[in-house]
Amino acid sequence: MSLRCESTRITNFFILGFPGLSQEYYGPVSALLLVLFLAIAVGNIFILVFVRCERSLHKPTYLIFCHLALTDLKFGTVTLPKIISKYWFDDSIISFYGCFVQMYFVHFLGASHSFILMVMALDRFVAICAPLRYTALFTNNTVSVLCGISWILPMLWMVGIVLDTLRLPYCNSNIITHCFCDHIAITVLGCEDVREVEVVALGGAMFFLILPLGFIIFSYFVIIVAVMRMTSSNSSRMMALSTCLPQIIITFLYYMPRCFVYLANFVGFTFSVPVRIVVVMLYSILPAAINPLIYCFKTKDIKEHLKKKLVTRKINSSTTTG
Incomplete structure (x- = not known):
């Protein structure tokens, strides 16, 4: 009972950020994070608006890109402003419930x-x-339903995880050793046995990561086999595979760093806390900033529409000046 009483003393958490970072680097780090945040915001908003305005791009593939851009935009908006504020304005405090x-x-x-x-x-x-x-099989409605399920399932799962974590008493340190509040960083601050909560959360995380990854690996393996069995020329085969290139790059950027970190921990190779936080920030934030460039320069239809827009603008400007 005393633990429960003690737990009420924590009303705020402190975001530690990058441990050991000298104060002289606070300005450059906050500026770099701000640039990344602006890149994420501008790039992903551009993709959403561009696809929305170009009716010829209202196809399943580009609707999926919009859903990915939306998750990247929201993730950057949720995580970066607070850590930028920490290093720019020395504001490390986040409210107890705000952290959750x-x-x-x-x-x-x-x-x-x-x-x-x-x-x-x-x-x-x-x-x-x-x-x-x-x-016939993959219409815009099909994509909307599948992507809707992709939003709803994790939404319901995380409600349970948050409520399960909230019930823990927090009477130890209130310092979050990370750049944002994640499940592990919060539960380690609990002052009772948190193994049950961690196991449930880990099981859910594996379901939402391993299941999609397993299907993705299987599907691209089947795709490569199917392309290799085509009776058409090598150039036709390469063209077929090239339609998958943006998706493969985006998937690689998302999963490969995570798999590397998990495998490293599994074989007993552990990172120091500062290195681990930097690595997590890199694989969490960089793909969200890079993905819009992949959509634009590695996707034929978007690239061609951008070229047409630029050519039309040049012609109009030259006509006006002439």
């Missing part, structure tokens, strides 16, 4: 992103392996 809200969105958006990547792999699987039935 941030934790909810961090894991909810990560799980949704993972499921939407699975929908993207399914899109390429049907397009390559059943091209004649693609337009």
Whole structure:
């Protein structure tokens, strides 16, 4: 009972950020994080607006890109402003419940992103392996339903995880050793046995990461086999595979660093706390800033529409000046 009483003393958490970072680097670090935040915001909003305005891009593949852009935009908005504020304004305090809200969105958006990547792999699987039935099987409505499920399932799961974590008494340190509130960083501050909570959360995380990853690996393996069995020329095969290139790059950027960190921990190789936080920030934030560039420069239809826009603008400007 005393633990419960003690737990009421914590009303705020302190975001530690990058441990050991000298104060002289606070300015450059906050500026770098601000640039990343602006890149995420501008790039992903551009993709959402561009696809929305170009009716010819209202196709399943590009609707999936919009859902991915939305998760990236929301993730950057949820995580970066607070850590920028810490280093720019020396504001490390986040309210007790505010921290849990941030934790909810961090894991909810990560799980949704993972499921939407699975929908993207399914899109390429049907397009390559059943091209004649693609337009009938994979419509915009189909994508909306599948992506809707990808948002709803993690949303419901994270409500349970947050409530389970909230019931813990918090009477130890209130310092979050991370750049944002995540499940592990919060539960280690609990002052009773948290193994049950951690096991439940880990099980859910594995479901939302491993299940989509397993399907993605299987689908792209089948796609490669199907392309290799085509009787057409090598150039046609390469063209078929090239339609999967943006999706493969995006999936690689999301999963590979995470798998590397998990495997490193599994074989007994542990990172120091500062290195681990830097690595987590890199694989959490960088893909959200890079993905819009992949959509624009590695996707044929978007690239061609951008070229047409630029050419039209140049012609109009030259006509005006002439």
